[in-house]
Amino acid sequence: MPRGVAVARGAGGRQRPWVRKEAAAFTKWSQPWKPAPERPDPSLQSTGAGGRGRCGRVLPPGPGIAEILMNRPHARNSLGKVFVNELFSALEQLRFDEKVRVVVFKSEVKGVFCAGADLKERAKMDDAEVGHFVKRLRNLMDEIAALPVPTIAAIDGYALGGGLEMALACDLRVAASSAKMGLIETTRGLLPGAGGTQRLPRCVGVGLAKELIFTGRQIDGQEAFSMGLVNHAVPQNEQGDAAYQRALTLAKEILPQVSMLFVDIASGMAIEGMCYAQNIPTRDRQEGMAAFKEKRPPRFIGK
Numbered sequence: 279m280p281r282g283v284a285v286a287r288g289a290g291g292r293q294r295p296w297v298r299k300e301a302a303a304f305t306k307w308s309q310p311w312k313p314a315p316e317r318p319d320p321s322l323q324s325t326g327a328g329g330r331g332r333c334g335r336v337l338p339p340g341p342g343i344a345e346i347l348m349n350r351p352h353a354r355n356s357l358g359k360v361f362v363n364e365l366f367s368a369l370e371q372l373r374f375d376e377k378v379r380v381v382v383f384k385s386e387v388k389g390v391f392c393a394g395a396d397l398k399e400r401a402k403m404d405d406a407e408v409g410h411f412v413k414r415l416r417n418l419m420d421e422i423a424a425l426p427v428p429t430i431a432a433i434d435g436y437a438l439g440g441g442l443e444m445a446l447a448c449d450l451r452v453a454a455s456s457a458k459m460g461l462i463e464t465t466r467g468l469l470p471g472a473g474g475t476q477r478l479p480r481c482v483g484v485g486l487a488k489e490l491i492f493t494g495r496q497i498d499g500q501e502a503f504s505m506g507l508v509n510h511a512v513p514q515n516e517q518g519d520a521a522y523q524r525a526l527t528l529a530k531e532i533l534p535q536v537s538m539l540f541v542d543i544a545s546g547m548a549i550e551g552m553c554y555a556q557n558i559p560t561r562d563r564q565e566g567m568a569a570f571k572e573k574r575p576p577r578f579i580g581k
Contacts, residue, residue, distance in 0.1 A: 282349055282364055342379035343529045344372055349386035357440045358396035359411065362418055369421050380529040383422075383431045383448060388518045391431070391457070394439025397466070415440060415472040422447040423473075428532050432525035433457045433499065433508065434518055443470060446477035451508040452525045453499035454518075459507065460496035481507050 346368050348355045355361070372378050385391045395415070400408060422429060422444065431437075431445035433453040442459050445451050453459070461474045469475070470491060479487035482505045490497070499521075503511035510528070512520045557563055561581045569576035 282361070341530075342377060342533050343382060343526070344375070344378045344380070345382045345384050346372075347384055347386050348392060351387045353396055353398075354390045354393035354436070355385055355387055355441070356393045356396040357415060357418075357444075358399045361396070362411075362414060365418055366421065369418075369425065372427075373425065379427055380532050381425060381427055381429045382522070382525050382529055383429065383444065384522050384525070385432075385434065387435075389435040391433045391435050391437040392441030392444055393436055394441045394462070412471045415443075419443055419447040419473045419477075423477075428529075430525045430529060432519075432522040433459065434514070434521040438462050438496070439470070439474075440472050443472040443474045443477070446481065447473060450525075450528065451502075452510045452512070452521045452528060453502055453508040454514040454521045455499040455503075455511045456514045457499040457502075457521065458496045459499070459502050460494060461491050462494040462496065464491060465494035478507075 346365070348361075348365075350356065350358075350361055353361075372381055400411070403411065428450065429448040430450045430452060431448040433445055433451060435454070435457055437445050437453075437457065437459045439460075439462055442461055445459070461470045461478065463470050463474075470478075475487075475491065478490065481487075482490070486505055489495075497505075497507075499508060499511040502508045510524055512524045514520045515523070562576075562578045565578060566576045
């Protein structure tokens with residue numbers, strides 16, 4: 279069964295799935311597709327305990343939306359070594375692609391976004407290996423957060439532990455109302471180690487974040503929306519991809535807009551000051567002030 283991670287560009291149009299049984303993932307094309315070469319690029323291959331993995335690079339014309347498709351069905355998209363390597367590879371493909379304006383994270387495993395760390399694989403690691411791998415997971419989430427374009431997590435099923443931490447690393451989150459989310463590490467004698475203790479409070483506030491982490495409680499999409507953990511909660515559909523469909527709609531709304539830069543507050547204030555200084559002598563600012571004074575619509579000329 280196809281598995282792994284793939285990058286798909288041009289989401290949102292009429293899509294035709296193409297599955298190669300020997301590949302580790304399938305890719306959606308927005309244009310009429312052509313078979314890939316029989317010999318895939320060795321640099322996109324990886325092997326390991328999780329089985330063969332492939333992260334495909336797709337370059338058909340598209341409207342600027344790219345998808346990272348997660349498809350490790352036998353392990354519920356759990357974050358094993360090979361799977362994490364594939365995600366790093368997918369992010370590297372997208373980071374410097376100027377045609378990509380929005381990235382959507384989507385699961386191809388029905389009922390699951392990401393089940394978190396692969397604990398079966400971790401049980402075979404010694405303490406040093408565990409520390410190294412958790413640091414790598416933390417770096418992965420930081421890489422997601424550092425993508426220079428808006429990112430959206432489409433949560434159509436379980437997002438637990440590291441799976442929720444992945445969603446938290448995205449700029450926006452859309453969930454099916456029936457989806458289940460939680461930082462459940464404390465129920466396993468662990469604690470969130472890939473950014474959950476820092477990103478969750480920034481979404482829901484310190485008090486609620488402590489409660490969710492201390493108890494390891496799972497919440498559904500509607501409750502997540504009510505506490506600000508997700509931006510939208512939608513009823514699940516028969517296809518099981520309601521969150522994904524809403525995420526695509528949101529991505530299309532974002533496309534024509536100017537991307538905003540969010541940094542730490544001190545750096546942000548400095549950048550804001552520099553931008554405002556450039557705005558002060560412009561003719562459009564003067565026109566805006568004059569229009570306000572004269573109680574008429576402004577006539578901007580882009581200067």
